[in-house]
Amino acid sequence: MNKWQTFTKGLIKENPTFVLLLGMCPTLGTTTSAINGMGMGVATLFVLTMSNIVISLIKNYIPGKVRIPAFIVVIASMVTVLQLCMQAYVPALYETLGVFIPLIVVNCIILGRAEAFASKNGVFSSALDGLGIGCGFTLSLTVLGTVREMLGNGSIFGYKFIAGDGILLFVLAPGAFIALGYLLVIFNKLTAKMK
């Protein structure tokens, strides 16, 4: 597999949300608007890339038996770095995303990539893999956020295009499940056609 494919496979073919169905909690919990979804995606992208880089650097020094706890410590440290940075520079977004920022630690996508890719490959490929999967995650969160904001609020990225309110349900909890369910149906239809 060449470098370009390492990067692009995360976007569609191994898209973490629509194909692998991983990291469902932040996907449903933070996508009340396009910008929130994107913020969460970028936060995860940062942690994923950094932890992939660090783990591929230290992979030869970690004994096999304690590798999972060691990975979790690396990931948790990266999340702490992210928490401190977000509190300093984007406190409003940090408040909105709330408990989901510390919960990036238990996002199965990150531990999954550490175990499946970063612990077996070099630094450069691991960084690319993290960037690719992270971009795929950001993309799907932004799409879901946009759909929910469009239906629920009548706006995209905060710009209103219809007067009055939308279907409020889509901003509330049930809308998250229903919107993601139907997006998956559309995604399945499209990929079935492509094959």
Next chain:
Amino acid sequence: MEYFVIIISAIFVNNIVLAQFLGICPFLGVSNKVSTSLGMGAAVTFVMAITSVVAYLLQYYVLVPLGIQYMQTIVFILVIAALVQMVEIILKKVSPSLYQALGVFLPLITTNCAVLGIAILLVQKSYNLGESVVFSVATAIGFSLALVLFAGIRERLELEDLPKAMKGVPIALITAGILAMAFMGFSGLV
């Protein structure tokens, strides 16, 4: 009275799965049969009750006196992982029958974001020790309730003739949406 409000609010109004989106992975993954979802619910209740006590003690007797609250994420996840391991070992020795029933679910709980989520939430809400325990047990009951209800619906869904693109997770998510809508009816209670 305060405890009563916390219990009703945690089980119905702010249901952890259907209103707060924590613990979605086991919700979608282990909810094919009512019996397995009951086992998972019991295991989560057990672990959450212990976690809440440990998280409370760690936060107010270790992290705050040392002034290192920013280490919360790292400390909590390590302690929860160790705790789950310990519970597994103790259960195996002390009560083999309970271990038989809950054993398979215990390793899955470490990566269940509901457990870490509850530890962080009860610090955020600044509950005292009694409130923390009540809150986490009630939350876990809410989790089990959602899981068992959902499993009951899914057992029937399997027999339905669905379009191919909707089978599996998509229809499960749409069903969960409708279930969440039903739970929204409780929102006037507290």
